[in-house]
Ligand SMILES: Nc1ncnc2c1ncn2[C@@H]1O[C@H](COP(=O)(O)OP(=O)(O)O)[C@@H](O)[C@H]1O
């Protein structure tokens with residue numbers, strides 16, 4: 001506005017030292033509290049500290065991603081106290097005044113929440129250019145990371161898959177041949193007990209090798225989901241019967257809790273059945289004949305859609321627990337890798353297939369230890385899938 005400008009110009013020039021700090025030009029336009037609301041509602045995390053080490057700003061996303069509980073009283077408190085439980089972030093902020101080249105676009109995995117953040121650190125300068133504080137600006141990259149990992153896995157499988165599928169096909173026919181011919185011999189050598197035992201073993205081994213070949217084929221084959229509206233309860237029940245034919249159930253008690261009102265989900269029934277067949281089979285195998293397997297399904301209302309938060313809509317969660325020996329902590333991060341097995345006759349593909357199917361349904365799987373011993377696998381599936389195809 002001309003009038004405003006001329007008024008400013010008419011002011012007597014002050015000495016440099018006496019000049020007042022710059023006043024926000026838009027103070028008249030912007031309602032009070034606007035900046036606070038703006039920062040609070042940003043889709044990125046913001047933590048700002050003053051030069052004397054107190055928290056000046058910390059927004060909702062920052063609290064959420066760092067896994068801290070929002071407290072009004074944090075503002076003004078030393079950041080060393082507020083960020084005490086997230087030492088990795090504390091260290092970054094603490095270095096803000098010591099380094100001249102602040103990181104722009106660095107990444108960090110938070111040990112507390114296991115989230116990956118991408119962050120920028122910048123100085124807050126006053127009108128005279130002096131450093132008055134520092135800001136950490138960050139984004140939750142966990143979802144992006146998962147997608148990238150999924151992408152990498154898919155690429156690897158595409159190359160590996162072609163080769164494995166070719167080999168598996170080549171091996172399948174001779175295996176079938178061995179089984180058939182051993183069967184013929186077995187019928188011809190009825191009188192020899194030794195031959196009967198050996199041939200029975202040959203047939204058994206050939207069958208087992210064939211099962212592994214089929215599993216490899218299942219694993220490397222790109223998933224084409226035939227999506228239907230399905231009842232999770234039916235899938236789980238079928239899976240339990242299938243698992244009983246794959247592994248020795250012995251005296252294992254199977255308990256299921258499948259609420260009547262579970263929402264139907266969109267998914268491929270055959271593939272989903274495979275998830276639970278593999279999990280229950282593993283549970284039976286882990287308990288070598290005695291124990292308890294529990295399968296509990298529940299509907300989750302879903303979180304409010306928010307940036308950086310995984311699947312937001314309603315979900316169904318199925319927990320498969322056993323009271324076997326549990327997964328030893330040192331192998332925990334390898335059990336989903338293809339061909340990782342601790343069993344003499346294992347293929348190590350069961351959980352790799354499970355993860356592939358869960359991914360294709362846009363779901364999540366996590367594994368933990370059941371209190372009191374045993375293993376807990378938890379599959380979370382969105383009621384609606386975003387991807388209809390995978391691979
Ligand atoms: N319920 C469970 N309890 C204990 N260990 C398990 C369980 N499920 C899986 N595991 C571990 O994970 C490994 C990989 O499982 P999986 O991929 O199904 O292959 P496989 O069953 O052929 O070994 C198993 O060999 C076992 O060590």
Ligand SMILES: [Mg+2]
Pocket residue numbers: 278281282349350351
């Ligand atoms: Mg298995």
